[in-house]
Amino acid sequence: MENRKILALSWDAFHADTRALAGRLANRGGFSAIAAVTRGGLFPAGVIARELGIRVVDTVCVASYHEETERGELAVLKPPSPELTARPSSEVLIIDDLVDTGATAKLLREMLPQAYFATVYAKPQGLPLVDAFVREVAQDTWIYFPWDTGLSFQAPIAKAKS
Numbered sequence: 001m002e003n004r005k006i007l008a009l010s011w012d013a014f015h016a017d018t019r020a021l022a023g024r025l026a027n028r029g030g031f032s033a034i035a036a037v038t039r040g041g042l043f044p045a046g047v048i049a050r051e052l053g054i055r056v057v058d059t060v061c062v063a064s065y066h067e068e069t070e071r072g073e074l075a076v077l078k079p080p081s082p083e084l085t086a087r088p089s090s091e092v093l094i095i096d097d098l099v100d101t102g103a104t105a106k107l108l109r110e111m112l113p114q115a116y117f118a119t120v121y122a123k124p125q126g127l128p129l130v131d132a133f134v135r136e137v138a139q140d141t142w143i144y145f146p147w148d149t150g151l152s153f154q155a156p157i158a159k160a161k162s
């Protein structure tokens with residue numbers, strides 16, 4: 001954790017990356033509904049729904065309980081709705097912001113085994129669990145998403161080092 005690098009994303013960068021993902025998903029085609037994985041997946045899901053002209057957007061609500069030093073159990077607070085599970089699974093697109101260890105993706109795969117799983121960002125450990133992503137990020141890098149951050153003063157690098 002000590003040497004963890006940081007990737008801080010602006011709204012513009014996130015929007016451009018999400019649009020690039022939407023372009024790939026448009027090439028595949030055939031999706032009629034989205035399952036957004038809360039909460040991070042809500043942000044790219046809105047952009048992708050807009051780009052692909054999809055109006056059926058469901059949520060799968062997942063919470064992970066953070067211990068002091070590491071992440072704890074994952075809990076499903078709301079499973080996919082019947083309107084979603086009634087569809088042919090090849091038409092269902094699961095969207096999350098990121099796959100990291102793959103724990104969340106594995107849980108989603110168990111719930112919707114045949115659905116297409118896409119994330120905007122992917123770290124190597126979780127990468128085999130997704131069908132599509134746009135940007136690979138190193139495992140030792142922590143991504144700061146724009147909805148979790150704000151503008152703040154940054155000390156000059158030389159001063160921060162002293």
Ligand SMILES: O=P(O)(O)OC[C@H]1O[C@H](OP(=O)(O)OP(=O)(O)O)[C@H](O)[C@@H]1O
Pocket residue numbers: 037038039040041062063064096097098099100101102103104105126
């Ligand atoms: O591959 P993993 O190791 O499971 O990590 C990826 C998950 O972690 C984050 O969600 P988080 O549980 O932090 O909650 P949030 O979406 O509500 O921010 C992110 O949005 C992914 O869903």
Ligand code: HPA
Pocket residue numbers: 098100141142143144145
């Ligand atoms: O790199 C990350 N950034 C934000 N949330 C996360 N949840 C797992 N990995 C990450």
Ligand SMILES: [Mg+2]
Pocket residue numbers: 037038039040041096104
């Ligand atoms: Mg999440």
